[in-house]
Amino acid sequence: MTPATSPSLAEETAARLREQLASGSLTPGQRLSEARLAAELGISRNTLREVFRLLTREGILRHEPNRGVFVATPSMASVLDIFRVRRLIEVPALAQAWPRHDAVARMRAAVERAESLQDAQDWQAIGSANMEFHTAIVALSDSPRLTAFFAQIIVELRLAFGLLANPEHLHRPYIQQNRAILTRLEEGDPKGAAQMLQDYLEQSERAVMAAFARIS
Incomplete structure (x- = not known):
């Protein structure tokens, strides 16, 4: 047996x-x-x-x-749902964040890593740094359940990104935007940072869905 x-x-x-x-x-x-x-x-x-x-x-x-x-290969419907879930989790986590939370250091490390990789144009590694940035945002909530759930969402999101032909077009704009969100949070304005993130996620969703439409 x-x-x-x-x-x-x-x-x-x-x-x-x-x-x-x-x-x-x-x-x-x-x-x-x-x-x-x-x-x-x-x-x-x-x-x-x-x-x-x-x-x-x-x-x-x-x-x-x-x-x-x-x-698995994500569908357009699943990608739309991923972004809906991201807005529900990430934006409140950032809006209610303490600017000196330990996870802010993780956000900063992810931003610095992505910035250091720009000259090498290692877009896969930059994409990973971006995932680390958003995972750190969820960690601001101090919820192990949300963190565990978000780990699954990140995998599905990375699979969606893996279908796109131009990772530079996807990731380059968000290096600077991640830095701006981090700066706003460190300046003591988590609600302002959360509004920036809300706009960011809507922009990202449009870019990903437009890319999906081209390969459909």
Whole structure:
């Protein structure tokens, strides 16, 4: 009889895979090799199958009978919903933030990292820094549940970005805007920073949806 898979190991491994997806190292539509991935992660194939089930339920992966497991490809409807959720979570978190919260240092580090990568034009890494910036905004809420939920949203968002042909067009404008939002917060105006973020998210949503329309 096969021993039961440890839930903690499956959940820990699922978190590692989410990180790979959020970093852009796994791309929409990519087929995942069970044997190779189990070896890379140092886990059994039984554990990996449980991880696949967890992430399939979250909509991050999809299972196709007789074909295998694939990274999910977001739809326009799912992207619209992601931005709706982001406005509901990020804007209030920033509006109610304490300017000296520990997460502000994480926001600053993410902004500085993105700025340092501009000359190299490493847009994938800049995209990751942008994700770190927004994750830090959610951390301002001091809610572990919101932070955990947002980690899933970030993965889905990164998958959506992975479908777009011009990452520079997507990410370059937000390097400066992230800096402006951070500055407004550090100056003691979280509500002003939140209004800037609201406008930012609406701009980002329009840009992403326009790019989706071109590839549809």
